[in-house]
Amino acid sequence: MANVKKTAPRLRKLSVYLYIPNIIGYVRVLLNCIAFYLCFSDKRVFSVLYFISFVCDAIDGWCARKFNQVSTFGAVLDMVTDRISTACLLVILSQVYRPGLVFVSLLALDIGSHWLQMYSTFLTGKTNHKDVKDSTNWLFKAYYGNRMFMGYCCVACEVLYLILFLIAGKQSESLVDVVASTVRQGSPLSFLVALSLFGWAIKQTINVIQMKTAADVCVLYDIEKKQKP
Amino acid sequence: MAKSSKKLTPRLRKLSVYLYIPNIIGYARVLLNCYAFGICFSNKWLFSVLYFISFVCDAIDGWCARKFNQVSTFGAVLDMVTDRISTASLLAILSQVYRPGLVFVSLLALDIGSHWLQMYSTFLTGKTSHKDVKDSTNWLFKAYYGNRIFMGYCCVACEVLYLILFLIVDTQSESLVDVVGSSLQQGSLLSILVALSLFGWAIKQVVNVIQMKTAADVCVHYDIEKKQKP
Numbered sequence: 001m002a003n004v005k006k007t008a009p010r011l012r013k014l015s016v017y018l019y020i021p022n023i024i025g026y027v028r029v030l031l032n033c034i035a036f037y038l039c040f041s042d043k044r045v046f047s048v049l050y051f052i053s054f055v056c057d058a059i060d061g062w063c064a065r066k067f068n069q070v071s072t073f074g075a076v077l078d079m080v081t082d083r084i085s086t087a088c089l090l091v092i093l094s095q096v097y098r099p100g101l102v103f104v105s106l107l108a109l110d111i112g113s114h115w116l117q118m119y120s121t122f123l124t125g126k127t128n129h130k131d132v133k134d135s136t137n138w139l140f141k142a143y144y145g146n147r148m149f150m151g152y153c154c155v156a157c158e159v160l161y162l163i164l165f166l167i168a169g170k171q172s173e174s175l176v177d178v179v180a181s182t183v184r185q186g187s188p189l190s191f192l193v194a195l196s197l198f199g200w201a202i203k204q205t206i207n208v209i210q211m212k213t214a215a216d217v218c219v220l221y222d223i224e225k226k227q228k229p
Numbered sequence: 230m231a232k233s234s235k236k237l238t239p240r241l242r243k244l245s246v247y248l249y250i251p252n253i254i255g256y257a258r259v260l261l262n263c264y265a266f267g268i269c270f271s272n273k274w275l276f277s278v279l280y281f282i283s284f285v286c287d288a289i290d291g292w293c294a295r296k297f298n299q300v301s302t303f304g305a306v307l308d309m310v311t312d313r314i315s316t317a318s319l320l321a322i323l324s325q326v327y328r329p330g331l332v333f334v335s336l337l338a339l340d341i342g343s344h345w346l347q348m349y350s351t352f353l354t355g356k357t358s359h360k361d362v363k364d365s366t367n368w369l370f371k372a373y374y375g376n377r378i379f380m381g382y383c384c385v386a387c388e389v390l391y392l393i394l395f396l397i398v399d400t401q402s403e404s405l406v407d408v409v410g411s412s413l414q415q416g417s418l419l420s421i422l423v424a425l426s427l428f429g430w431a432i433k434q435v436v437n438v439i440q441m442k443t444a445a446d447v448c449v450h451y452d453i454e455k456k457q458k459p
Contacts, residue, residue, distance in 0.1 A: 009453075016449045036331065072353070073448040080345050084338045091321045091334050101266060104321050108314045111341070115310050122352040123302065218303040219246045223239075
């Protein structure tokens with residue numbers, strides 16, 4: 001016990017920063033930086049690095065639990081890396097497709113829904129926005145009640161964005177044309193795009209519902225605060 | 230008092246918060262932004278005017294909330310989210326019209342990362358606003374947050390700089406360095422405005438970086454203190 005007091009606060013802080021899952025987190029950040037740096041010059045390497053980073057996202061959560069190195073900093077690092085990497089991918093998609101504003105809107109929905117959801121999670125004292133139990137919406141329950149389904153929807157979004165980036169030919173292609181012609185091909189790629197589109201659509205619908213639910217939580221929080229003397 | 234407030238159903242009470250004047254201003258801001266970005270390439274000047282009006286409304290709705298005693302958590306979140314999304318969208322379109330576009334993608338990453346971490350650390354330490362920073366030892370931090378006018382100047386400078394950059398770009402894919410360099414060399418009023426904005430923008434970005442480090446420390450401390458309590 002006296003041992004703990006001998007460890008200087010700075011060393012204790014450093015030890016959290018050096019947790020294995022957090023080091024994986026730093027690797028994810030580096031992978032993303034390199035990936036986006038060469039995203040236009042080497043699309044395939046970009047996609048591979050981006051996907052590896054996405055896989056690491058699952059791995060570092062597993063490591064944190066296995067090595068008993070769960071940390072708030074690690075969870076925030078994870079969340080921020082996810083948000084930024086998705087945002088950057090949507091921005092470069094807005095450059096290579098017409099209308100680019102479709103992807104800017106998806107970016108707005110991603111930021112808005114996750115921001116509101118995090119806020120409402122804090123206000124209600126839940127530890128994790130994935131632990132939603134009291135929502136009455138059926139789609140919400142189906143989504144959050146089934147981790148595999150949830151995982152499929154999240155992965156579908158990233159896969160769809162990556163595929164869209166890989167198959168874009170020259171600059172400024174029409175999004176509708178590219179998606180329609182890909183789906184019509186009847187190839188394995190068509191199948192993958194269709195599957196991804198479905199999961200992506202569910203995730204975006206959930207995002208919209210989440211914004212409404214989280215807004216309600218913010219409002220109820222104020223109302224309950226006023227009622228307490 | 231008890232009778233009349235119990236008569237208001239939960240749904241009506243909820244609706245009344247959604248209809249607070251500052252929150253209605255918030256919805257107007259969202260609509261202004263949606264319309265502005267819808268026409269941003271076809272009418273740059275109108276876009277800039279609408280974007281700036283929305284930015285001014287940001288200050289107005291805070292003032293209204295205090296004046297009409299209609300401060301709400303929902304209103305604060307609506308404000309914050311609208312700010313983040315409008316800045317992100319502007320940076321996204323700047324990355325399309327300038328080379329290297331990745332400069333603006335990086336600024337977007339820094340904006341999201343710093344504000345996200347800062348909000349997290351604000352919640353963990355129980356502070357009400359990320360602007361109420363009192364215990365940071367960094368001198369720039371203290372100077373920035375200690376002086377509301379200076380802080381306001383830096384925030385406004387960022388938005389003004391981004392708007393100017395969007396307005397002065399002619400063709401697609403212009404070199405950022407060339408455009409900024411030539412606008413500064415002109416020696417015109419625009420040059421002064423760009424220089425002033427660049428200075429405030431630079432300070433804000435430096436503060437953003439420091440904020441990320443400080444907020445990360447708060448997250449780590451939170452866990453350490455949680456472990457020490459039996």
